[in-house]
Amino acid sequence: MSVYVIASILAMAAVTLFCRAAPFLFFMKSRPPPVVDFLQIYIPPMIMTVLVLGSYKAISFAKAPYGLPEIVSGLAVASLHLWKRNTLLSILGGTALYMILIRVM
Amino acid sequence: MDKNDDKSAFKAAFSASVPVLLGYITIGIAFGLLLVKSGQPWWLAPVMSVVVYAGAAQFMGVGLLASGMGIAQIALLTLVINARHMVYGLSLLDRYSASKRWKAYLIFALTDETYGILTTVEPPTDASSDRARESFYAAVSALDQLYWVIGSALGALVGGLLPFDARGIEFALTALFIVLLVEQMRAVRRAPPYIVATIATGGALLLVGPANFLVVAILASILGILPFRKALS
Numbered sequence: 001m002s003v004y005v006i007a008s009i010l011a012m013a014a015v016t017l018f019c020r021a022a023p024f025l026f027f028m029k030s031r032p033p034p035v036v037d038f039l040q041i042y043i044p045p046m047i048m049t050v051l052v053l054g055s056y057k058a059i060s061f062a063k064a065p066y067g068l069p070e071i072v073s074g075l076a077v078a079s080l081h082l083w084k085r086n087t088l089l090s091i092l093g094g095t096a097l098y099m100i101l102i103r104v105m
Numbered sequence: 106m107d108k109n110d111d112k113s114a115f116k117a118a119f120s121a122s123v124p125v126l127l128g129y130i131t132i133g134i135a136f137g138l139l140l141v142k143s144g145q146p147w148w149l150a151p152v153m154s155v156v157v158y159a160g161a162a163q164f165m166g167v168g169l170l171a172s173g174m175g176i177a178q179i180a181l182l183t184l185v186i187n188a189r190h191m192v193y194g195l196s197l198l199d200r201y202s203a204s205k206r207w208k209a210y211l212i213f214a215l216t217d218e219t220y221g222i223l224t225t226v227e228p229p230t231d232a233s234s235d236r237a238r239e240s241f242y243a244a245v246s247a248l249d250q251l252y253w254v255i256g257s258a259l260g261a262l263v264g265g266l267l268p269f270d271a272r273g274i275e276f277a278l279t280a281l282f283i284v285l286l287v288e289q290m291r292a293v294r295r296a297p298p299y300i301v302a303t304i305a306t307g308g309a310l311l312l313v314g315p316a317n318f319l320v321v322a323i324l325a326s327i328l329g330i331l332p333f334r335k336a337l338s
Binding site for chain 2: 004005007008009010011012013014015016017018019020021022023024027032035036038039040041042043044045046047048049050051052053054055056057058070073074077078081082087088090091092094095098099102103
């Protein structure tokens with residue numbers, strides 16, 4: 001264990017904390033402008049869209065099984081959730097299906 | 106009454122955090138295993154998960170530490186990977202404004218998954234006071250970090266010995282994001298944010314590639330939604 005490793009980890013921690021704290025520090029004294037009120041509503045659905053699509057970025061759709069386990073399981077999660085609206089059931093059901101599909105496909 | 110509020114907030118937080126439990130334990134194990142294989146002592150895995158607590162940056166850190174990259178460059182790459190968190194905070198300003206006891210920790214512990222739960226899952230209805238709300242946020246944040254710390258310690262200590270073939274269980278996190286997206290679609294029934302974010306993600310993947318697309322996609326989404334401000338209000 002070297003000073004280098006410890007210093008690197010502290011640097012990573014400091015930068016990460018800075019990223020997370022920046023908006024709160026920036027708007028500590030002043031009221032955020034109205035556009036921030038608008039963004040507070042629309043950022044969450046956009047981030048969730050980006051994160052879902054991003055989860056599919058590593059799949060190679062060009063070769064077998066053509067991303068089918070991911071797509072089928074993802075659709076299963078969404079359908080289960082639209083139907084029963086039970087978060088745990090949707091996630092466990094979809095994950096179990098995915099674990100089966102990657103072994104049989 | 107305060108104690109009861111805390112208790113029901115904790116219960117609700119635990120059930121909201123179970124999907125993260127599955128994902129963080131397994132991905133944490135993968136992280137711990139990778140770190141030890143790169144030549145670091147086992148305890149560095151839980152230590153990183155306690156003080157850094159940022160999954161993507163920690164995975165990147167394993168490679169950077171092994172290659173002996175300069176500290177300034179490590180800091181810069183961490184900034185690029187975690188810049189998206191600035192946007193998360195921006196949309197939590199109101200939600201966290203009433204927090205006092207736990208605010209600093211809530212900000213420190215803001216990961217993708219915790220952000221998703223806190224912006225989508227409503228705290229229990231019988232706990233509507235500011236205090237109970239804050240307890241719920243703090244409990245979700247702390248449980249999520251606990252899962253991540255336990256996962257990384259397990260992976261570093263016994264990751265190589267696990268007999269159970271858990272391949273694919275990490276899909277739980279994708280499933281969590283899908284569920285949260287469905288919930289967002291129920292709450293925000295307007296097309297522009299979803300269309301803008303889809304185009305932004307596609308464009309970012311094509312332009313900068315899968316390794317660094319996230320921050321570009323999120324910034325492009327924000328720029329892209331601004332012209333719809335009049336139409337959406």
